[in-house]
Amino acid sequence: MPRAGKRIKGTSDERAEAREQLRAELLAAARSIAAESGGFDGITMRSIADHVGYTVPIVYQYFANKRALLVELVDVGFTELAHHLDRAECPTIQEREGGLLPATAAAYWQFAMADPDLYRLMHTLPEVPFGTAEAPAPARACFEALRRAVTAEAADGNPESREWAHDADAAADLLWAHLHGLVGLVLDGRIKGGGERGRILLGDLTRLFSQPRAPTSR
Template identity: 65%
Template sequence: MPQEGKRIKGSAGERAQARDRLRAELLSAARALADESAGFDSVTVRSVADRVGYTAPIVYQYFANKRALLVGLVDVGFAELADRLGRAQCPEEYARLGGPLLAVATAYWEFAAENPHLYRLMHTLPDVPFGTPEAPAAARECFGVLKAAADLGAPDHPAAKFDGDAVADLLWAHLHGLVSLALDGRIKGGPGRARDLLRDLTISFAGIPMPVE
């Protein structure tokens, strides 16, 4: 039987940690339900509560409604993507994959391929601001990593004449466009060919001569 919730005991710090753990558990439950049901449309506050063994009012203590829960997941998704992209920005990954842009493109592809429903939510949830100071902090962090990779990997890109963010904007559009088409099954040849195209487009974006095979 679902629990109504218990008073969290302990010091103020311990209570805060317990609340953070339960909030993270609720987000993880929503994510797992989406993976099992091919998307977030069928995820409800009640189904999330049932998943963690609590009643719906417990969820409402942390999220005002389903949208608030989804916004929380958008933050989680961008935080994970920022971490993945950040870990790709190192000399070892540059050497293994062929430079900063290919390292970032590979990390971006792998995150989306491993988390397709979360990735779609991150980019399709209505009324989440982007490109403004009100954008989610983790999304701004992602853009910062992409900008660093673009500045390092394509310093002479023609789009740099527009403004300081233009090359990074184009890089994100390039990655997101091909990844989204691949996730939706719109690229001939399936994921394998789409990933090869992503690599070749990234090489072209960086202005690196294409290898002759």
Template identity: 35%
Template sequence: MATQQRRERERARRASLIVSAAREMAEAEGWDSVTIRKLADRIEYSQPVLYGHFAGRGAIVDAVALEGFEELAESMERARTSAEDGGELEAMAQAYLDFAAAKPAVFEAMFTLAEGLQFGDEALEPLKAGFASLYAVFAPLAGEGQDPETLTETGWAAIHGLATLNRDGRLRPGLQSQRLQILLQRFRGGSGA
């Protein structure tokens, strides 16, 4: 029994090492530089060892994305629950934007590269937790006759759009705070119409 537990711990440690190395490489050099061969060289294991943990590069990207969703959900929830009354939406939105700016490769894995993660009703728990934080701040803003989940999806899409366009250098620099304030005012200004 003790031998089996030790093997399981060692396996989990190697998987974590692979995911951490992939994140570091992607943040430093972009996802195109992350290959099974380069990962194996970096962590000093053979390629078959990596394939023993992950079916391929896509599965590693999915693991990085899942970690990212866990971190983003925790960050948004921490921001939301520690904000002053009335400041929850802004705090949560800022946490989202900060995460996207601080971890661009992880953000890319989460929303562009991940292939094996389901959203919506079939989502894994970290994805549901992130949506729950969003829902907690947007649902109370739903006007009469509005579906709170649809309003939450719309709010998420707007914040995500700001994060993505800013990250990709598609917006004029130095105006992110102003853009966020405009967006928040639109949502706070009533039923979201």
């Protein structure tokens, strides 16, 4: 791999693979620095270059500026979260957790606790669209996974949760809001009992979505 701007050699496929590997290495370096320094605010293009042993111009060949790198990290984060949520659909995991909804909530929790800095970045980077067609595709995939989870009991005929099937988008929005709120309180140290109690409350949270909604005025 180049260290100071040397040309990547090999076939076109080999060069493309080498470029993707270096791109992934730079993103991984940013995550490592954030974990060591308490977040992404303090990372710089130079610190990333120093971390992997490349010159700064190499980093700029892959990312126009720090924001471009952070936007890609948001995409990476939601891609990883989507994979976690998809794995919750495994029958073995559902059996262990007590169903698709609790399995999905557990997967969400585990992702956030494993990389809190990336999780925060995913939900705080300004001017990243959400709730529209312009939202990052992996974020939309996460929403769909939450939507499937929150309507699963209704689809299975659970009479207490059937009403969610009539407004699945609203149910998914509310589930995401509840999960994000609980995770945020735990990560910020603002909930009694910390992560251990937060994980217990996660089970109570999912049970809320197995109950019928109270009538609302229109």
